[in-house]
Amino acid sequence: MILLQQIINGVMLGSTYALVAIGYSLIFGVLRLLHFAHGEVFMVGAFIALCSVWFLNAGPVLAVICAAIGCAALGVVIEFVAFRPVRRRSGGMLAPIVSSLGVGLLLQEVATNIFGADQTRFPPQFEATVYHFGSLFVTSTQLFILGTSFGLMLLVHLFISKTKYGLAMRAVAENVDVAGLLGINSNAVVVLTFAVASALGGVAGVLVGFAFSAISPFMGISMTIKGLVVMLIGGLGNVYGAMIGGLVLGIAEVLTVGYLASSYRDAFSFALLIVVLLVRPQGLFSGGLRAGH
Amino acid sequence: MLSSYQESIAIFLGVNVLMAFSVYVPTSAGLISLGQAGFMAIGAYTSAYLTSRFAAFDVPFGLALFLGGAAAGVVGVLVAAPAVRIKGIYLIIATLGFGEIVRVLFVNFEPLGGASGLAGIKPLTTLSWVAAICLFFFAFLWRLRSTPLGRAFVAIHEDETAAEAMGINLFRTKLTAFGGGAFIAGIAGGLYAHFALFIDPSQFAFAKSAEAFLFVILGGSINPLGPVAGAIVVTLLPEFLRFLQDWRMSFFAVLLIACAVWRPGGLISYRRAAQP
Amino acid sequence: MRNVLVGVSMLAGVASQALISPALADVQIGILMPKTGFGAGFGAEEQGSIDLFMSKFADLGPAGKLKLTIYDTRGEPAQAISLTRKLIDTDNVLAILGPYFSGESEAAFPVANRAATPIVTPSSAKPGIAAANRPWAFRNASTTDKTDAALVAHWLKRQATPIRKVVIFYDGKDAVSSSDGKAVMPAVLKANGIDVVDSISFQTGDVDFSAQVTRAKALGADGIVVTALFTEAGHLTRELRRQGMQQPILAGVELSLDHKFIETAGEAAAEGVLTGADFNRDSPRPSVVAFVKEYQERVGQLPGNSSALMYDALFLMRHCIMTTGVTGSSAADKTKIRDCWANLKDVDAPIAGPSSIDANGDATHAPNFLVVKGGKFVVDR
Numbered sequence: 001m002i003l004l005q006q007i008i009n010g011v012m013l014g015s016t017y018a019l020v021a022i023g024y025s026l027i028f029g030v031l032r033l034l035h036f037a038h039g040e041v042f043m044v045g046a047f048i049a050l051c052s053v054w055f056l057n058a059g060p061v062l063a064v065i066c067a068a069i070g071c072a073a074l075g076v077v078i079e080f081v082a083f084r085p086v087r088r089r090s091g092g093m094l095a096p097i098v099s100s101l102g103v104g105l106l107l108q109e110v111a112t113n114i115f116g117a118d119q120t121r122f123p124p125q126f127e128a129t130v131y132h133f134g135s136l137f138v139t140s141t142q143l144f145i146l147g148t149s150f151g152l153m154l155l156v157h158l159f160i161s162k163t164k165y166g167l168a169m170r171a172v173a174e175n176v177d178v179a180g181l182l183g184i185n186s187n188a189v190v191v192l193t194f195a196v197a198s199a200l201g202g203v204a205g206v207l208v209g210f211a212f213s214a215i216s217p218f219m220g221i222s223m224t225i226k227g228l229v230v231m232l233i234g235g236l237g238n239v240y241g242a243m244i245g246g247l248v249l250g251i252a253e254v255l256t257v258g259y260l261a262s263s264y265r266d267a268f269s270f271a272l273l274i275v276v277l278l279v280r281p282q283g284l285f286s287g288g289l290r291a292g293h
Numbered sequence: 294m295l296s297s298y299q300e301s302i303a304i305f306l307g308v309n310v311l312m313a314f315s316v317y318v319p320t321s322a323g324l325i326s327l328g329q330a331g332f333m334a335i336g337a338y339t340s341a342y343l344t345s346r347f348a349a350f351d352v353p354f355g356l357a358l359f360l361g362g363a364a365a366g367v368v369g370v371l372v373a374a375p376a377v378r379i380k381g382i383y384l385i386i387a388t389l390g391f392g393e394i395v396r397v398l399f400v401n402f403e404p405l406g407g408a409s410g411l412a413g414i415k416p417l418t419t420l421s422w423v424a425a426i427c428l429f430f431f432a433f434l435w436r437l438r439s440t441p442l443g444r445a446f447v448a449i450h451e452d453e454t455a456a457e458a459m460g461i462n463l464f465r466t467k468l469t470a471f472g473g474g475a476f477i478a479g480i481a482g483g484l485y486a487h488f489a490l491f492i493d494p495s496q497f498a499f500a501k502s503a504e505a506f507l508f509v510i511l512g513g514s515i516n517p518l519g520p521v522a523g524a525i526v527v528t529l530l531p532e533f534l535r536f537l538q539d540w541r542m543s544f545f546a547v548l549l550i551a552c553a554v555w556r557p558g559g560l561i562s563y564r565r566a567a568q569p
Numbered sequence: 570m571r572n573v574l575v576g577v578s579m580l581a582g583v584a585s586q587a588l589i590s591p592a593l594a595d596v597q598i599g600i601l602m603p604k605t606g607f608g609a610g611f612g613a614e615e616q617g618s619i620d621l622f623m624s625k626f627a628d629l630g631p632a633g634k635l636k637l638t639i640y641d642t643r644g645e646p647a648q649a650i651s652l653t654r655k656l657i658d659t660d661n662v663l664a665i666l667g668p669y670f671s672g673e674s675e676a677a678f679p680v681a682n683r684a685a686t687p688i689v690t691p692s693s694a695k696p697g698i699a700a701a702n703r704p705w706a707f708r709n710a711s712t713t714d715k716t717d718a719a720l721v722a723h724w725l726k727r728q729a730t731p732i733r734k735v736v737i738f739y740d741g742k743d744a745v746s747s748s749d750g751k752a753v754m755p756a757v758l759k760a761n762g763i764d765v766v767d768s769i770s771f772q773t774g775d776v777d778f779s780a781q782v783t784r785a786k787a788l789g790a791d792g793i794v795v796t797a798l799f800t801e802a803g804h805l806t807r808e809l810r811r812q813g814m815q816q817p818i819l820a821g822v823e824l825s826l827d828h829k830f831i832e833t834a835g836e837a838a839a840e841g842v843l844t845g846a847d848f849n850r851d852s853p854r855p856s857v858v859a860f861v862k863e864y865q866e867r868v869g870q871l872p873g874n875s876s877a878l879m880y881d882a883l884f885l886m887r888h889c890i891m892t893t894g895v896t897g898s899s900a901a902d903k904t905k906i907r908d909c910w911a912n913l914k915d916v917d918a919p920i921a922g923p924s925s926i927d928a929n930g931d932a933t934h935a936p937n938f939l940v941v942k943g944g945k946f947v948v949d950r
Contacts (some may be wrong), residue, residue, distance in 0.1 A: 001785055002783055002784070002786075004317070005783050006779075006780060006784075009777075009779035009783060010780075012779070013777055013779075025464060034382065034385075057753065065436070082550055082553070082554075084552050086554050094510050095510070095553045095554075096553070098507065098510050098511065098549055098552065098553040099549065099550045099553035099554065101503065101507070101547030101549060101552065102546045102547065102548075102550035103546070103550060104546075105542060105543075105545070105546035105549070106543055106546035106547060106550070108543045109540075109543040109546060109605075110608060112605070112606075112804070113540070113543070115608055116609065116613070117605075117607055117608065117609035117610045118800065118829060119372040119800050119829070120608040121829075121831065121832050121833065127864055130811070131919065137812070137813075139811070147517060156298075159455065174429075208776070208857075211776075211777070212776040212777065212804060213807070213833065213835075214776065214800070214803075214804065214833050216608055216800075218774065218776075219776070222774065225393075225499065227384050228389070229386065230383075232386050234903055238384065253778040254779070255780075256421070257771075257779040257780035257781060257784075258781070258783060258784045259784070261401075261741070261769075261770050261771065261773045262741060262769075262770045262772055262780075263397060263400050263401050263408075263741040263742070263770055263776070264397060264401065266393055266772075267393060267394045267397035267398065267399055270389075270390030270391070270393050270394050271390070271394060273386065273387065273390050274387055274390055274391070277379050277383055277387055278325065278375055278378075278379075296652060296654075296655075296658045296659050297654040297655075297657065297658035297659075298588075298652075298654045298655035298658050298659050299683070300654075301650060301651040301654045301655075302651055305647055305651065378883075400741065400742070407747070408674065408741055408742060408743070408744055408747045409695070409744045409747065409748055410672065410744065412675050412698075412701060413701060413929060488650075489647060489650060489676050490647060490676065490679045491672070491675040491676045491679075493646075493648060493671065493672055495742070495745065496647070496672075497648060528746070541605065
């Protein structure tokens with residue numbers, strides 16, 4: 001029973017990881033670049049939601065929507081400021097890492113200067129009713145988080161596979177030159193990708209704020225690293241891999257903490273990553289956004 | 294002469310230059326590592342243990358530094374062996390993971406202090422030691438470029454398949470690059486430990502690896518001048534920006550972005566850089 | 570022509586200033602605090618006290634004026650080292666207050682010790698740091714090994730049903746919390762005949778404690794001990810209550826009596842938690858009441874534990890300057906300050922009351938026991 005409860009805990013945690021990792025996968029799939037500020041976008045989403053609650057008296061759904069829109073806008077700005085000018089001048093992947101590191105640091109510092117370095121209280125959004133199933137329990141907050149995460153993952157899946165824009169994304173991810181020849185405006189696709197990815201990251205931030213009733217300017221740092229780990233476990237650029245990888249990591253972390261010691265937790269997720277890379281270098285799943293990668 | 298404060302900054306700068314070199318060596322062979330802080334930690338703890346905790350005999354500083362570097366180098370080779378198959382982005386993340394794993398291991402290793410760290414290290418690092426070692430490695434790395442090994446690095450960096458076709462043993466060369474970088478990081482760690490006199494695992498976290506990586510990317514990786522330039526700029530700039538108070542790091546972040554946009558190859562690079 | 574006139578008159582003005590005012594030597598004291606970075610909150614609390622103190626006590630009488638040079642260490646040991654050297658060598662301070670965290674203090678203390686400059690940390694609580702850096706290093710905060718025994722005894726006394734088995738939760742990443750939770754607390758509990766059924770760790774910055782609490786639930790403990798900083802302790806407490814663990818909770822001094830603990834945990838969850846601290850904001854002592862009132866008027870917020878510690882440290886430093894005849898111009902000044910601190914006995918500090926420094930360079934304060942009642946920390950008799 002404890003094990004089952006721990007697994008439930010892990011799925012909760014993992015669903016937020018999955019949302020962030022999907023963002024990474026989308027950006028990497030289309031641009032083949034690492035976005036080291038994505039964790040900070042996640043953090044900004046949480047703070048946007050906080051402001052919407054403070055100033056607009058927003059309920060949970062409105063807060064999520066505000067975060068999604070705000071972060072989508074932020075993502076577009078980041079693309080214009082830190083990725084596009086760098087991409088234009090060099091073909092490599094290292095300079096964008098530096099500029100995205102810079103963006104991440106900047107967002108952290110600005111958030112610290114505005115909100116203070118300590119955790120800020122996130123007003124509880126629901127009466128957290130607890131549902132019992134025997135000795136297992138789940139709170140309404142956790143159900144909301146789970147529901148939103150899976151709902152969004154479904155939306156992303158539909159978007160990529162069924163809509164014109166999703167198709168354009170996949171085309172650019174496959175081969176940007178051929179996509180251009182076919183009349184797809186790759187720059188527009190990149191902007192769209194950033195918007196969607198950042199919106200997802202921002203929503204994940206809000207959900208974490210709901211879950212733990214507190215947010216801080218530094219909550220994005222570990223998320224940056226974990227998101228990368230999940231993306232690699234799931235297979236670079238593979239959105240579905242990111243979803244499953246996120247859940248796997250969440251469960252693995254919770255089990256490490258529950259049965260070993262929390263100090264091993266971070267090491268464990270990396271050890272898991274390294275094992276996966278050694279055994280299956282392309283990640284657990286290949287294909288996805290860029291088939292045949 | 295230098296004030297005590299300036300000497301302190303100079304010593305930390307020297308350590309940073311060595312860390313920059315430790316990233317530069319594998320980078321010149323096309324292997325990007327975001328985990329050099331792990332090797333720095335190994336060097337720091339090993340040499341500190343030898344000079345300050347090892348009751349059997351008094352280990353002279355130079356020997357302790359060398360052994361710290363050697364320990365890091367050995368681990369570097371062991372880690373690189375299976376990792377040689379991993380390419381590009383995967384390698385970057387895997388090295389990141391390695392750095393974190395090392396840190397966590399030290400947090401849990403009580404005989405060397407665990408999370409509380411190791412204090413009471415003998416103050417053996419001086420500016421002379423640091424300067425001498427930096428100059429040595431600079432000269433060594435500069436000369437390395439015209440040796441067969443150095444050219445092998447560049448060849449692998451440019452095109453692995455062609456390099457292999459020309460008879461370069463990919464496996465051995467990559468291992469050497471990785472092990473060499475780790476060795477230098479270990480020595481940097483030893484110098485750091487004997488100046489800070491207190492080390493704990495949090496000082497060797499991802500931020501340290503990212504910083505070392507930044508030195509090379511910012512400074513350029515076509516020759517050893519790049520890492521030096523990068524280390525100087527990143528280490529000294531925050532000191533000069535102190536007057537900006539709370540907005541110091543924000544300004545620094547903006548500079549990073551500007552640098553990436555306008556000098557993507559690094560400060561010391563070709564005008565239109567050929568990228569790794 | 571006009572420029573020349575302006576220049577000459579400015580020069581004359583400056584020269585006359587130098588002639589008229591006698592050169593009062595300022596007494597320079599250095600301060601190291603985390604003004605930016607993850608410790609910025611503590612730095613802000615300390616800055617509030619500094620501003621308040623300087624508005625009242627900057628004048629040292631015949632010794633001149635107190636002048637503070639403040640540097641931001643960002644909580645990093647390497648910065649602490651360089652800045653300690655800068656304060657001593659370039660700014661010529663007579664003594665240093667700070668750094669804030671134990672890690673930085675461990676790094677900075679040897680530097681000051683070798684440079685024969687007194688250095689006093691107002692806040693680091695990890696045992697042994699001052700002792701390792703005699704005779705110039707001091708610590709004006711209670712350490713865990715001193716307060717835990719009294720704290721645990723008090724906790725046990727106030728229980729209706731006796732506590733036999735305890736589970737400890739500790740922050741494995743924070744040096745003070747980790748040594749408290751792994752070594753100091755278990756020893757004290759064992760000495761009281763209590764069985765520690767498990768020690769469960771987490772890391773600074775964690776927000777999700779579901780795994781740890783689930784693991785603890787099955788252990789059948791009748792008491793819970795938490796050694797952690799206020800943020801993590803708050804999250805943990807909330808999760809404990811949420812998962813149905815209602816056992817009495819004892820929180821170590823790492824909590825720093827920060828009100829955010831209650832906010833983060835929620836008033837219902839935090840109710841009844843016992844902790845100890847140097848600073849009790851609601852103490853009826855007149856000097857404390859005055860401090861709280863003035864701080865709030867000046868800064869617009871209530872003072873926290875860090876504010877109180879810095880204020881007392883400044884007070885004691887000033888006490889040492891004035892009672893030993895330090896003027897800022899003699900080579901023996903640093904030694905005078907050091908000896909004053911080393912021999913400090915029952916000097917009445919505004920907030921902690923009678924303060925003394927023991928042979929190890931550590932302060933001995935009588936701890937206050939406080940329990941959370943109705944959303945506030947209330948003194949527990």
